[in-house]
Amino acid sequence: MADKITSTLPLSRVKTIMKSSPDVSSISQEALFTTGKATELFIQALAKFSLEQSSDSSSLEYKDLAEIVNTESTLQFLQDIIPRKIKVRDYYKICEKREQSEK
Template sequence: MASSIHSPNQQLAYQQARQHFHNQQNQKIQIFWSNQTQDIKQMNDFKNHSLPLARIKKIMKADEDVRMISAEAPIVFAKACEMFILELTLRSWIHTEENKHRTLQKNDIASAITRTDIFDFLVDIVPRDELKEDGLGIPRVAFQAGAGSSSDHLPYYYMLPHHPSPVGASGMFYTAPQPCPSLAYMHWPQLPQQEPPKTDT
């Protein structure tokens, strides 16, 4: 009988190396948020922003219910968007390093989204590319049993409750999805209408 490809010692070494890698990545994320907190506490220049305030204000006004916007609101959104982009980039780069790539790719972003619960609202916006095996149309399994924690490679999908309450536990109101204003201006192809065949009676 042939010996197994990986001995128990090799598997243990692999799991320890993987755990060490994940600890380092978690430490990077903690340092990132610590630095962001420090930056916010020391912020005193509110005139220069990484993102254009006029564009943010325009997006905010796309909501028909918004009547007036204070001068501070776009500034808060600009900082929030900047932090969102920075964290998603950091988490995507962690996936890039894990796969020993040098270029951050769309699939790295998709993996960061599926691994992080707070990004679950993006799962449908940035879908993972189907990895095909041998051209047979069978998706490859993206994880190995027993490697790392169960949440390392399993995608997280947001399940809508069957009967949502109007007010959530955090005091947030749940509403029906709103149509995207930008879709209203898209040119949708029109199919030629066919007249039903005439029958003689």
């Protein structure tokens, strides 16, 4: 049955990412396939949830994903990967405030 089920994600890329961890020495084909499929299902669920929460239910934008990641406590582990976008001038203002508070 596993032969008939395919993964949308390139398993060679998934394997490369998995092997980038110093704790991983070898990866079985079953573990590789399972991890790839689980990742695919997670991405689908994240996109579906973001689309449901979006103001425009016909398309999904980066800002929708960033908003979900930054508001849902179960997805906060993705905050560094999918941060809210801010303008450069807003970033500079934040830096200035931080410098002033440190003085």
